[in-house]
Amino acid sequence: MSQEFCSPISAPVLSVGSDRDLGLESSLQELPMYTFDVEVNFTGAEVAKYFDQYPSLPGVILVEQGKFRGMISRRRLVEFLIRPYGEDLFAKESLDVLYSYARTAILQLPETTPILTAMQHTLKRSPEFLAEPIVVQTAENTYKLLDSHELNIAAWQIRGIETQVRYERSQAQMIQNDKMASLGRLVDGVAHEILDPVGFIWGNLTHISNYSQDLLKLIAAYEKNLPQGCEVINILKEEIEFDYLAQDLSKALTSARSGAERLKKLVTSLQNFCHIDAIYPKPVDLHTCIDSIVILMKSRLKGEIKIIKNYGKLPPVPCFIGQLNQVLMNILSQAVDSLLDEAVRHQLQPNCSKNIKQAEIIITTDVISQAAKIPDTPDSRWVSICIADNGIGISDELQKQIIESFSIEKRADKETSLAVSYRIITARHGGNLNFRSQPEIGTEFEILLPLL
Incomplete structure (x- = not known):
């Protein structure tokens, strides 16, 4: 195809990225990236001149009539030169033809992707593609090239910050x-x-x-x-x-x-x-623990919140009583806050004195069994402590934040009381902490402790 009617290739432009220090939540848009778009009807030889002028240029973005088509890295283009008859193919054929031969899986990410997340995506690629540049899509629907080496350096810097934190x-x-x-x-x-x-x-x-x-x-x-x-x-x-x-x-x-x-x-x-707590867990009466926490919280109930106890028959449960008390306090405080917030909301709204339901916290304990995951093994037995309220419930966004705080991959600057509770139940007691919430119905937290 004749090139005399084609507009000249625009020189690569390197963005300097952000001037602020990288942090745990830094994204790809804060890193230096190349903008180098070339129409697919140019030849490889015409593009090669720019690789000589810009040694750190990782590749070229291919566009067809201004629309994104793909990407060829510097390494792939060099591979054409060392092939038999590669020089003739490289000099005469268009980038469209070369791309059809060199097409590989492209890692394409939005510029708002956190650097650590992008690094995880990079490491999931095959070893032969680890050095391939990343195509970054901007908010303006343009495309830039990020050198994988730049991403590695940034990720290691953040890992160092994370270790320090x-x-x-x-x-x-x-x-x-x-x-x-x-x-x-x-x-x-x-x-x-x-x-x-x-x-x-x-x-x-x-x-x-x-x-x-x-x-x-x-x-x-x-x-x-x-x-x-x-x-x-x-x-x-x-x-x-x-x-x-x-x-x-x-x-x-x-x-x-x-x-x-x-x-x-x-x-x-x-x-x-x-x-x-001592070094090892000790058998305790969970009902006595719950009663103690309820007594300590009576000043906050103010007679507006009714505590209903549905206690089952529980054996002594080995646990770290001090830490378990903290978990019970955290969850009951969450329920009390929810109910008090709802009471304040009703007071601020006009004509809402009718049909106001009695605020309740229901505490239910029982011994339950769960089917064994491994065949020919006995079912597991657990002590269940359910703390439910009839408040306004937890919004979907807040539920997502709570679940994220439970994950060890979530690097929050400050741990929440529920995240601490989850760690105590799971890591220290080998149990589990579940919660369910529905709007205008209420929220239920369930503590599961294993019975040995």
Whole structure:
């Protein structure tokens, strides 16, 4: 085909990329790339001149009447020269013909692809294609060439940053764990100091109640045997309102006993929550753990949220009680936040006082069996803890973020409480953490712990 009517080839243009430092979320558009589009009716010899002028040019983008056709790398074009009769073919035939001979699988990615993701795609290619450049499609629907060597350098830089971030995060986590352990020991000591006087109060209330009843019986006996009494005693009885005192004394003692009992349960729950785990898991009563967390969260419920417990018969389950308490607290906090947010939304909306459902959190425990994945092996047994609310549910976008946070490949700058909970259940206990959510129906988290 004659070339005298063709427009000249435009010189390659190298974009400098972004001037900011690369980060974990950096994309391909931040890397230097070549723009070099050539119509398919030019010959290989005409393109070769540009490869001599631009030694780092990785290849050529082929277009046909301005539309993307494909890509030939520098390496593929050089291979034509070393073939028998390659020089004649290279000099006389068009790029369209050469492309039909040299056509290979092209890795084409949008410019918004993260660098680490692009590197994963590159490594999945056959070894013979690892050095082939990557075709990058821009937002303007144009195409650029990225040298695989540039991508490798950028990926290794980010891997170094990632390693540093992981190291700093592990150091921060160690410091945080040490702080939490110290805080746990401090709270445990304070709780122990509170329990001692509470024990004194609790133990003496029984005696005080018995003493007061005996004194009232003694006074009643005096009134029976001395019905007239004396004027001084009658005046004193009126001053102290003896009849009211006799009726209210038992109520006051009952109220004091109830308060001491609540304080004792609260402090015991606080001690359980701040429990420092041993090296090995220990058998625990899960129902006691759940009850302790519910007691600690009562101040947040404010009487607006009803807790319903459907407890099954559970054996003692070996676990790390301190970490499991943290998981239960995280999930219950998620449910309480959802219900309180819905209550605030109803208050802000006019004419929504009708048909407001009672906010509920339902906690269900049971022992379940799952079919064995390997033939001729017994079914596995699990303890299931389901925590469900009847709130507004979790949006699809937020559900996706939660699932991504569960993945070890997700490199978030800050771990969420649910991600920490997932790691505790799966990595530390060999269990699983599942969740389901439907709009306007509610959300359910299920903790599965293996029974050995």
